Amino acid sequence: MASYRIRQYRDQDYDAVRTLFAHGILEHAPAGYRHFxxxxxxxxxxxxxxxxxxxxxxxxxxxxxxxxxxxxxxxxLVRSFSTSYVRQALSTDLCDITTSYLRAPDSCFWVAEAGGSVVGMVAVAPPQDPAERGVALELKRMSVSKDYRGQGVSKALCGEVLRFARARGYGAVVLSTSMVQVAAQRLYEGQGFKKVGAFSPSLLGSLLCFQIFHYRCDLPGHTAAP
Structure with missing residues (x-):
């Protein structure tokens, strides 16, 4: 098993993080096409x-x-769907990662580093759903390099988010992942997440029979949401 460490994001990680995220999303386009x-x-x-x-x-x-x-x-269309999502992320929170995650309250961004290179990433922030704000935090932007999958990197990154939320008194962590990211679904379910909903992100998504799954992990010591 390769050696790696989890640490907080630094400004010099900027290009590597954005590239890792883009590759991680675009590699799922063929799976989305096959699903259709x-x-x-x-x-x-x-x-x-x-x-x-x-x-x-x-x-x-x-x-x-x-x-x-x-x-x-x-x-x-499937490829365009993926590239549009990447462009949107790179032009919003991943455009200024420090401001979005390290200076914002109840937010953070970690990378997994191996051999001096960034091989994994994950972020946490208050959820967009107003009903979850103040109750849960949202796990976001999880991605791990192909060469380091199956070696516990994703599990370690997920653990950082859960510990971060628990330390700040939150009762749950929520996240969204696509229906074609089967390995990610298995990871989250293995960490205690349960699927609580599904939706098509757009009309194009509906036409392509594509759904986003919502997951939630209620943290120990708190009452589970109804």
Whole structure:
């Protein structure tokens, strides 16, 4: 197992953190595309589209070509969905990490360092949901380099967030993760998180059969939320 340490973010980590985050999000685009292709809604829609084009044009080859164009366009939409999310994050809280997480109240940002390089990251901040403010903190921006997955880095980063929230008297930690991030879901569930909701983040997300899962971990010593 590789040696690493968890420490607070420093300004010199800026480029490495932003690159790690972008790569971590974009690598899930193929999984999102496969999920769309495997959904019953997508398969039925493609079949109906093929039959309609075949009937209108009179050639099955044209029908297959039309379906291929739809599949290519769908991949571009999935990729655009991911890149838009990355751009939004890099232009907001990850644009000024120190101000967003180290100077803001009840917030922090940690990195995992190995061999002098940043190989993991996680942040914590008050949640956007007004109903959770003052009750819980939100785990955000979790990402670990591919070469260091399965070595306890994610678990250690998650533990920092849980300890941080507990030390400040909060009763829970909440987070959101996508339906295609199966390994992340297993990690969070192993740390005591429970799925408490799901939603599509946009109309495009609904069309792509894509959902975001909400998780919550009630901390020991506090009454669980109803």
């Amino acid at each position: 292709l495997h959904s019953a809604r997508a398969q039925l829609g493609l079949l109906v589209f093929f039959v309609a084009v075949r009937a209108a044009a009179g050639y099955w080859v044209l029908g297959l070509g039309a379906v291929a164009l739809v599949l290519a366009a769908t991949w571009l």
